[in-house]
Amino acid sequence: MQIFFVYRGVRCRESLRLEPTAQNIRFAENLRGEILRRIENGSFRYIDYFPESPRAKLFGFVVTKKSVGDLLRAQRQAHQAAVTNGQMSPATADGYRKVIAGRLMPKFGETALADLSPALLREWIAELGVTAKTARNIVSVLRSTLDDAVNDELLEQNPLDRIALKKLLARTTKKSTYQVDPFDASEKAAIIAAAEGQARNLFQFAFWSGLRTSELIALEWPDIDWVNGRVRVQRAVVVKTEKDTTKTEAGTRDVVLMPLARAALESQKAHTFLANGRIFHNPRTGTPWETDGQIRKTCWVYVLKKAGVRYRNPYQTRHTYASTLLSAGENPWWVAGQMGHVDVEMIFRHYGKWIPNHHDGGYRFANDWSHGKGVPVAQKYTQSTRDEDENPGSLAG
Template structure:
């Protein structure tokens, strides 16, 4: 029996009855495969490469019996992989990506679910645009927006390959892959009567600690802050003397980020309603630096689900058409514009550029004047 030249065998490789065997577990299934290689340094190195390839396929759910049978008949020299694989570049891309934690998780999920089964073990410089288009067609994405989101990390992988000089920019296969056009829906705010009905219901029907959610939505409707911004708000962010709050961070899935969605710090000015709401929250004496404290846990909110459930109950009770709780922000924006507030000021309060404000809320700038103008049209 030949002796191994290695004192320590690679992970997942062992010697049994004069042969090299590989073993691994993926997706709750165990694999033990005996290879036709002698237990020499060369045979063990070959076995380690085969194991890595088969384990990767098993992880992506694309390992077949044919792959296993082929591995059992491999010659040591036939399994040496040349070139850099897609999966290697993808790992490098995720490691160097400067996106936030949640975005990275989404990118990893998209790569694992949609792209690794097709390209994980392909050389990055041999993947073509036609192969990518075939993969897109095979995946059958339910919406164009989902496809566009999943293309973000795929583009990132090939951009990383260009950066690493593994492919030339002129041969980047993603150059021929275009995003689908997605129609952006208009904001769907509550009108004033709807907003007042919802707040009245919350005020009258939420008792005890749960009454907190009435004040939460007074703040949401009368500051226009995003839910993630409200959940991150600290008492030290409130400037009582000047009547404003500083929005400079967010809280998403229990993780606080020191940036807003647009990476821009802004000062939101308080009005009588929002100031009264903050004073009421302060009077609750929750003994925490966070303004918004979950009544059920006495801790900062993990996400915005608890407030969302309360406003959903209010909509159902008031027989108001269901809309996301996020529309409290849209409601504040449209109220400001319909009351004739300077659009530049409104944009600053929301953290938008003036161009984005006009694109999303332009139809509300003239308030009810549009209806007045239409009433002048004779249809007789």
């Protein structure tokens, strides 16, 4: 059986491969009527009705037998080329590789590109069982792959564009369990006391500089300005590869060299200063650290166990730095700059409870407003102390 219709001025004839029974004839009549209605309202897509027809390609609907796996393998090659050309960091490419190999290939590797429907993708996203941030990272890799397929005219439209992702993630993803969990003063002292040699220098410097682990690993002796007491943070080591930039643009910064951080560097001089290269080395190998995993497995786990301190990962040294400064009353904007944040949003989101005015569930005024005019509390205290020193007993009662 065949049906005839005119589409875009072209007379079309398509076979239905059905026996000419009365029931099939009625089906063909209804199908032709549906096609004519869609042609009239502009929603007809040739490939939806006749995916094997050569006319689908004639009308701009590419018929492809490629699988999603074919596209993902091509995407992986493109990532590797981008790393070689310096257009993508090795860490970013490695993250994409893990998503492709661990998430996308097992699910869609054998799926025909033509079968990748919004319904299929919606069901997959709903079953990921990860946080919203992780889900977005996974979906973004697939979106990029499918965008390339659209540009290559293998797809007319990216099926992910037909999914309300924000609403879907709000219903199906789980909350992040990661917590900022800094060490208190006694824990910090116990860790530094339990560590020895280069490990002690590394941990003490980490606690009092707030650098990311990747920045600590990449730090070099020429980055230290001993005269002005500054540390220039301008590179990072990720996946054993040095990047000439930090995590963010604001991450390239000058960090004030606090006394205990300076003392750690002075002690570290005996080990690596003459080489004029990387500051912190693995004491077991005598070579610079390459990954945060090396630090964790080589000495961090052992030192915390020896110190009797509850385990947290080494990145919590950065959180400890921030909470220590904020709880002592340092300016949040200044702390944000020291940590490489572009503004104070992250500071208030993650460390707000350590800012003094947020303690005990209430707000503590920085000024005395009893006379209708703000007088800084610290200034009032200083003046009161001065009066007491000059006139003993004047403040009695």
